[in-house]
Amino acid sequence: xxxxxxxxxxxxxxxxxxxxxxxxxxxxxxxxxxxxxxxxxxxxxxxxxxxxxxxxxxxxxxxxxxxxxxxxxxxxxxxxxxxxxxxxxxxxxxxxxxxxxxxxxxxxxxxxxxxxxxxxxxxxxxxxxxxxxxxxxxxxxxxxxxxxxxxxxxxxxxxxxxxxxxxxxxxxxxxxxxxxxxxxxxxxxxxxxxxxxxxxxxxxxxxxxxxxxxxxxxxxxxxxxxxxxxxxxxxxxxxxxxxxxxxxxxxxxxxx
Ligand SMILES: [Zn+2]
Numbered sequence: 001x002x003x004x005x006x007x008x009x010x011x012x013x014x015x016x017x018x019x020x021x022x023x024x025x026x027x028x029x030x031x032x033x034x035x036x037x038x039x040x041x042x043x044x045x046x047x048x049x050x051x052x053x054x055x056x057x058x059x060x061x062x063x064x065x066x067x068x069x070x071x072x073x074x075x076x077x078x079x080x081x082x083x084x085x086x087x088x089x090x091x092x093x094x095x096x097x098x099x100x101x102x103x104x105x106x107x108x109x110x111x112x113x114x115x116x117x118x119x120x121x122x123x124x125x126x127x128x129x130x131x132x133x134x135x136x137x138x139x140x141x142x143x144x145x146x147x148x149x150x151x152x153x154x155x156x157x158x159x160x161x162x163x164x165x166x167x168x169x170x171x172x173x174x175x176x177x178x179x180x181x182x183x184x185x186x187x188x189x190x191x192x193x194x195x196x197x198x199x200x201x202x203x204x205x206x207x208x209x210x211x212x213x214x215x216x217x218x219x220x221x222x223x224x225x226x227x228x229x230x231x232x233x234x235x236x237x238x239x240x241x242x243x244x245x246x247x248x249x250x251x252x253x254x255x256x
Pocket of ligand 1: 031039109110155
């Protein structure tokens with residue numbers, strides 16, 4: 001069920017019976033010369049909608065702009081400052097609780113959002129308002145990601161390329177895959193991101209000239225489909241687990 005498509009009386013029926021919502025979040029940021037800036041939010045929305053279709057749980061509209069200031073040197077990248085993002089996500093989650101939602105899955109496809117979503121989730125739980133957890137598709141299937149790619153990326157690499165080739169093939173510049181590989185950085189190790197134990201970089205542009213890592217020619221729509229199916233199964237299982245929990249069991253432990 002997609003919230004934006006429903007009339008309010010029908011949503012009332014949902015909230016009478018269910019208290020779970022899937023909130024997709026991504027980014028609008030450069031993903032190299034071959035992928036659209038919508039990559040992360042296209043992926044997040046696809047997972048959230050598919051899991052909602054399979055389970056009957058509610059999917060909300062997508063948060064399309066996230067914490068992406070580290071891609072600021074590349075044309076078109078959009079971002080909001082982290083405190084603004086956290087406040088916005090917290091506010092929309094509190095909004096959902098006004099309708100009876102008390103558990104939320106942040107279906108996230110952008111690494112830069114992760115610590116902020118976890119901070120918001122921790123605060124909402126501390127206040128005993130809602131139990132909101134962050135889910136990243138690729139972290140739900142680490143073995144398959146490792147099996148499919150010699151070097152999965154991370155950013156704009158074959159993992160994300162395969163996913164967009166599967167979900168929105170017309171948005172991929174297939175004729176630029178070799179250019180993406182040759183103009184970027186082959187592996188995280190080669191990017192020299194750590195010097196003597198310190199992370200010495202702040203922006204993607206510090207590591208890679210064209211914004212991406214990995215071998216994009218290792219991508220395919222077939223791999224994208226495999227990833228999508230496997231991670232969707234994980235997300236469906238997570239929703240079912242979350243739905244089964246008693247709310248009190250999701251709240252913080254008492255002081256010892
Ligand atoms: Zn991405």
